[in-house]
Amino acid sequence: MDWNLRTCSRKGHVTYAPEESRYRDKLEAHTPLGDAWRCLRCGAYVLGEPHGSGRADDAPVLLRGKALRSAFILRLLAIERWVRGLVLTLLAIAVFRLKSSQVSLQELFSRDVSALRPFFRQVHFNISDSATIKSIQHVLHTKSSTLTVVGVGLLVYGLLQVLEGIGLWSLRRWGEYVAVVGTTLFIPLEVYELTETITWLKIVVLLVNIAAVVYLLVSKRLFGLRGGYRAYEASLNEESLLEVEHSSAA
Structure with missing residues (x-):
């Protein structure tokens, strides 16, 4: 079972626009229908404005994998x-x-x-x-x-x-x-x-x-x-950045 897709189908996708260009360029896509952003959970591209923006460190921590x-x-x-x-x-x-x-x-x-x-x-x-x-x-x-x-x-x-x-x-x-x-x-x-x-x-x-x-x-x-x-809080903060890195590298 793909837990990420299962959760996105129930709760919806989560997109985020990081300020750092090295992440932003990999998460954003330009299409004939408009800009699309990669979901941080499942990796699918979603048309429309991102749900949030800011530093990569402040990206939402999602339950995935x-x-x-x-x-x-x-x-x-x-x-x-x-x-x-x-x-x-x-x-x-x-x-x-x-x-x-x-x-x-x-x-x-x-x-x-x-x-x-x-x-x-x-x-x-x-x-x-x-x-x-x-x-x-x-x-x-x-x-x-x-x-x-x-x-x-x-x-x-x-x-x-x-x-x-x-x-x-x-x-x-x-x-x-x-x-x-x-x-x-x-x-x-x-x-x-x-x-x-x-x-x-x-x-x-x-x-x-x-x-x-x-x-x-x-x-x-x-x-x-x-x-x-x-240490638990630090690991959560680290995971927020990993969410962006993982999605941008997908």
């Missing part, structure tokens, strides 16, 4: 976070409803998420085998006053997953920080889940989350790694 694939990965992670947040929120609601119900947590949760049962069956997830659910039940049966604490904790963590998803989907740096912290906090729970039963889904989820943490830390230079935020 590896950056587009990176954005695709982050948005897949965002969807996974939203699904997880939905499950945790439903579980929190089930805990709150236990205050006025005599049914077990599995029965109440299973009844409330009946619409998601086909999905759970497809991924071979059995809530009855969850070590986390069993631990919550043990706590609830031991001391009923912990219902509110457990419910609030699940709700807060579910909302954190939703917040992670928003940050990752919008490709914000704060979202990357929240995703790393939230995912790291969740890894011990996933390891604990494996102590009860081992399934391919749990193993895959654990490996994906570990890989996501490492990927975000290294590629986004979080928490001071590889020069930290300043």
Whole structure:
């Protein structure tokens, strides 16, 4: 798949007129229909005035090539976070409803998420085998006053997953920080889940989350790694010039 063409077809081309003649001459073309400018993303010539102009260093930084694939990965992670947040929120609601119900947590949760049962069956997830659910039940049966604490904790963590998803989907740096912290906090729970039963889904989820943490830390230079935020900003500024160089040399 040509990610650049795919994105231009959805969002439109981006043209830019650099002040430096060595770049401008290669990006501009004169045609019988008028001047045309090369798109910085896909390299196609577009008739009409450029969308922007100025120094090559100030050219817009576009998602292209590896950056587009990176954005695709982050948005897949965002969807996974939203699904997880939905499950945790439903579980929190089930805990709150236990205050006025005599049914077990599995029965109440299973009844409330009946619409998601086909999905759970497809991924071979059995809530009855969850070590986390069993631990919550043990706590609830031991001391009923912990219902509110457990419910609030699940709700807060579910909302954190939703917040992670928003940050990752919008490709914000704060979202990357929240995703790393939230995912790291969740890894011990996933390891604990494996102590009860081992399934391919749990193993895959654990490996994906570990890989996501490492990927975000290294590629986004979080928490001071590889020069930290300043080095990351410098790399973005360098990429803006590379956009012009790449397009003019295409």
